[in-house]
Amino acid sequence: MIAKHIPINSVKKSNFAGLVNYIVDPQNKTERIGLIRAVNCYSDRPDCVVAEVLNTQQMNQRAISDKTYHLVVSFRDDELSEATLQQIEDQLCDGLGFGEHQRLSVVHHDTDHLHMHIAINKIHPERLTIHNPHYDYKVIGELCEKLEQEYGLTPDNHETIKRGAQGRASNIEFKAGSESLIGWMQQECLAQIQAATSWTELHQVLKDHGLELRERGNGFVFVSGNGIGVKASSIDRALSKANLVKRLGDYVGVDDDTTTKKQYSKQYEPRPLRNKIDTSKLYAQYTKEQNEAAIQGKNQWNKLRDKKNQAIEAVKTKAKLKRLLIKNVTAGRLSKKIMAASVYSELKTRIDAINKDFREGYQASKASHKRMD
Numbered sequence: 001m002i003a004k005h006i007p008i009n010s011v012k013k014s015n016f017a018g019l020v021n022y023i024v025d026p027q028n029k030t031e032r033i034g035l036i037r038a039v040n041c042y043s044d045r046p047d048c049v050v051a052e053v054l055n056t057q058q059m060n061q062r063a064i065s066d067k068t069y070h071l072v073v074s075f076r077d078d079e080l081s082e083a084t085l086q087q088i089e090d091q092l093c094d095g096l097g098f099g100e101h102q103r104l105s106v107v108h109h110d111t112d113h114l115h116m117h118i119a120i121n122k123i124h125p126e127r128l129t130i131h132n133p134h135y136d137y138k139v140i141g142e143l144c145e146k147l148e149q150e151y152g153l154t155p156d157n158h159e160t161i162k163r164g165a166q167g168r169a170s171n172i173e174f175k176a177g178s179e180s181l182i183g184w185m186q187q188e189c190l191a192q193i194q195a196a197t198s199w200t201e202l203h204q205v206l207k208d209h210g211l212e213l214r215e216r217g218n219g220f221v222f223v224s225g226n227g228i229g230v231k232a233s234s235i236d237r238a239l240s241k242a243n244l245v246k247r248l249g250d251y252v253g254v255d256d257d258t259t260t261k262k263q264y265s266k267q268y269e270p271r272p273l274r275n276k277i278d279t280s281k282l283y284a285q286y287t288k289e290q291n292e293a294a295i296q297g298k299n300q301w302n303k304l305r306d307k308k309n310q311a312i313e314a315v316k317t318k319a320k321l322k323r324l325l326i327k328n329v330t331a332g333r334l335s336k337k338i339m340a341a342s343v344y345s346e347l348k349t350r351i352d353a354i355n356k357d358f359r360e361g362y363q364a365s366k367a368s369h370k371r372m373d
Helices: 016-023 046-058 082-095 136-151 164-176 181-188 190-195 199-208 241-248 280-328 333-368
Strands: 002-005 033-039 068-074 103-108 115-121 211-216 219-224 229-231
Touching: 002 136, 016 046, 016 068, 016 103, 016 115, 033 046, 033 082, 046 115, 068 082, 082 103, 082 115, 082 136, 181 190, 181 219, 181 229, 190 199, 199 211, 199 241, 211 229, 219 241, 280 333
Parallel strands: none
Antiparallel strands: 002 068, 033 103, 068 115, 103 115, 211 219, 219 229
């Protein structure tokens, strides 16, 4: 069983009537619409429910957030009685604080899994106040687990959020597409670090994994052999400086004489995330193309820079020859000044044009050899 709130972030798009029209529309399918149920309304007809809810929402002009709450509940179990569906709906809405609010629910049978849409009016019909459930995703997850046990439903994973270091590692890996140092350390050496009973043992564990512990500000950081660093407490709160000093005593650094370079038994390298599909070849191709793009871009930039410098040197040489001719020409002092000024103006114009061409060429080269995200 999975329940999910479908948010409408724009108040202009918040439309109870539009939502109801969608969930009661059969869409030319004979088996799409199942049980339709109205709660806390004077009528069971969807059009009357819409009119009643819109009238209630109209009486609250203070609320600036979305006044409609759309909840979707999906089941792996296809054979559920109407009574069971109604009880599940009631318990979900009561748990979210919508027990006294107007709502319309519609059961759909047009997908692989039985599911139910619940359109809820967030404005209380009597108090006319808006109710926004606090951390509703957490409440929904807890309610789903309870309902699965109560009604013997096929369970689903309701872990809605990863906390602390686990969440930070997931965020980094999601954006980078490769395993983070946080995630790698949690898998490869966290248990050994936590089991260390002295600073010597801790440094040895880190050394075996190509890592180093350094003091940074008021805390510790772990640094890998390729220079990537991460705050110690990001791996686990037990590895913060305060907790480590409390467990192992005053900090004792590693002896510099023992930090000789060697082939480590394990060492962190940013590798593509492990999943069911082997992406190692694709990742190798990606890194190759990235490196080629960087090399080609650098070579192109060097060519453009050399071409620019040669062009500027050529116009400077030409201007120098013109100034020598002006020196030797038979003319008055004022005339020579005017000719020299003309040569300087022409030189400046030519250099500006060369620099402009260089900038345009550089931008074009940068776009054509752009590294992939």
